Each structure stands twice: as C-alpha cells, then as structure tokens.
Amino acid sequence: MNQTAKIISQAKKEGRKTLLETEAKLICSEYGIPVTKFSLAKNEKEAATQADQIGYPIVLKIVSPDIIHKSDAGGVIVNIKTSAEAVAGYKKIVENAEKYKPDAKIAGVLVQEMAPQSTEVIVGAVKDPQFGQTVMFGLGGIFVELLKDVNFRVAPITADDAKDMITQLKAYPLLNGYRNAPPADIDALVSILCAVSRLIMDYPEIKELDLNPVMAYPKGAKTVDARIILE
Ligand code: ADP
Ligand code: MG
Numbered sequence: 001m002n003q004t005a006k007i008i009s010q011a012k013k014e015g016r017k018t019l020l021e022t023e024a025k026l027i028c029s030e031y032g033i034p035v036t037k038f039s040l041a042k043n044e045k046e047a048a049t050q051a052d053q054i055g056y057p058i059v060l061k062i063v064s065p066d067i068i069h070k071s072d073a074g075g076v077i078v079n080i081k082t083s084a085e086a087v088a089g090y091k092k093i094v095e096n097a098e099k100y101k102p103d104a105k106i107a108g109v110l111v112q113e114m115a116p117q118s119t120e121v122i123v124g125a126v127k128d129p130q131f132g133q134t135v136m137f138g139l140g141g142i143f144v145e146l147l148k149d150v151n152f153r154v155a156p157i158t159a160d161d162a163k164d165m166i167t168q169l170k171a172y173p174l175l176n177g178y179r180n181a182p183p184a185d186i187d188a189l190v191s192i193l194c195a196v197s198r199l200i201m202d203y204p205e206i207k208e209l210d211l212n213p214v215m216a217y218p219k220g221a222k223t224v225d226a227r228i229i230l231e
Contacts, residue, residue: 027199
C-alpha cells in the first residue's frame with residue numbers, strides 16, 4: 001500500500017478526521033507537492049538535534065490532533081537560530097499548548113526548515129455537496145479573507161484550467177512581477193493545483209484540504225502548512 005492510503009486508513013482506524021501536519025505533508029510529498037523539510041521531535045533534546053540537522057533558521061510547531069489552528073494556540077515559533085533557542089522554543093510551545101487546551105494530546109513538536117518569505121498563495125480543496133470535489137486557488141492573507149479573491153473549479157482539472165484559475169484572479173498582477181515583487185513561477189503553482197486535483201480524485205473521503213500558505217518563488221514554490229480533513 002502506498003503512504004497516502006496508509007496514513008488515511010490509520011486516521012480512520014483511530015477515529016480521527018483531521019490529519020496531522022506531518023501526515024498531510026507526507027501525502028503532499030507523495031503527490032509531488034513541494035513541502036518544507038521537517039521532522040518530529042518528541043522532547044527538547046531531539047528538537048535541538050533535528051534543528052542542527054535541518055539547518056538554521058528553523059520553525060517549531062505544535063503537533064496535536066486536538067489543535068487545528070496552531071498559531072491561535074501559541075503553537076508556532078519562526079526564525080529559531082540556535083540549538084539553545086530550539087530547546088527553549090520546544091518548552092514554550094508545549095507550555096502554550098497545555099494552557100490553550102489542557103486535555104490536548106501532544107504528539108510532539110515539528111521542527112522544520114524556514115522557507116524564505118515571498119508572495120503567499122493558498123491552494124485548497126473542498127467537497128461540495130452539489131458539485132463534488134473542487135479545487136481552490138487564491139493569494140494569502142487579506143486577498144482570501146477580506147476580498148474573497150479566489151477561484152474554484154470542479155475536479156479533475158487540467159493544467160489549462162489551473163492556469164486560468166491563477167491568471168483570472170484580480171490579484172494576478174501580484175504574481176506577475178508587480179512593482180518590486182518578483183514574478184512567481186506559475187508552472188510550479190499549476191503543478192501543485194493539478195497534484196491536489198489528482199489527490200482528491202484518488203481519495204474522495206478527503207473533505208477539505210488547505211495548503212496555507214504556499215510560498216511562491218521566482219523559481220519553484222514551497223508548502224509551509226498543510227491541513228487535510230476527512231469526512
Ligand atoms: P496555522 O495556520 O495552523 O496557524 P502555520 O503552519 O500556517 O500555522 O504557521 C503560521 C504562519 O507562520 C504561516 O502562515 C507562515 O507565515 C509562518 N510559517 C509557518 N511555517 C513556516 C515555515 N516553515 N517557513 C516560513 N514561515 C512559516
Ligand atoms: Mg496555516
């Protein structure tokens with residue numbers, strides 16, 4: 001059995017609907033979606049060793065089936081630059097999580113490569129009761145939340161569909177080299193959208209998928225956070 005099928009069936013067995021970021025990113029990798037390097041630390045010493053291995057700066061994040069929005073729980077620390085900071089960060093994140101939700105199960109802390117800042121985009125999927133699996137694309141932050149500048153297509157989509165979803169956004173100029181922003185690698189984004197489409201067609205039990213954010217670079221793109229919810 002492949003990795004994706006294993007992860008999904010394991011979650012079902014445990015009665016979990018939300019996959020952990022580690023699980024969602026492993027699935028992304030299997031579908032060819034670029035993600036940040038990561039490893040799961042079970043204690044502060046492991047956090048320091050893994051941070052040394054990945055290379056600084058790194059990001060630490062809470063991994064808990066009971067915490068979906070990690071920053072709300074004080075569960076994300078970016079720009080950690082030394083192993084001493086990694087140790088302190090591990091403690092702080094676990095402490096914050098315990099305060100936020102005293103009965104939360106904590107699987108550990110995710111140590112991950114810090115992706116350089118760039119234009120943030122969101123790739124999503126939702127299962128619509130009427131249309132079935134749909135793919136979504138938009139720019140991060142206010143563009144999605146405030147301006148609702150997003151495009152949807154019913155899956156499966158072709159590369160041309162994906163390209164239309166991107167270029168038909170009102171904010172598209174921001175991906176095309178507006179002022180001092182470097183142009184984004186549109187082909188890399190097209191390839192992520194097509195991979196998400198394949199994934200949700202292969203696994204109709206995926207109810208929601210959120211790659212938020214994906215950093216769009218002049219060459220390539222990288223998924224920084226991934227969430228998958230099963231029905
Ligand atoms: P959540 O959405 O659950 O609160 P995220 O994993 O999206 O948590 O982290 C919150 C924010 O921290 C992201 O939107 C991003 O700006 C930043 N961030 C998280 N992980 C990384 C990373 N590996 N590299 C760079 N920035 C990151
Ligand atoms: Mg996020």
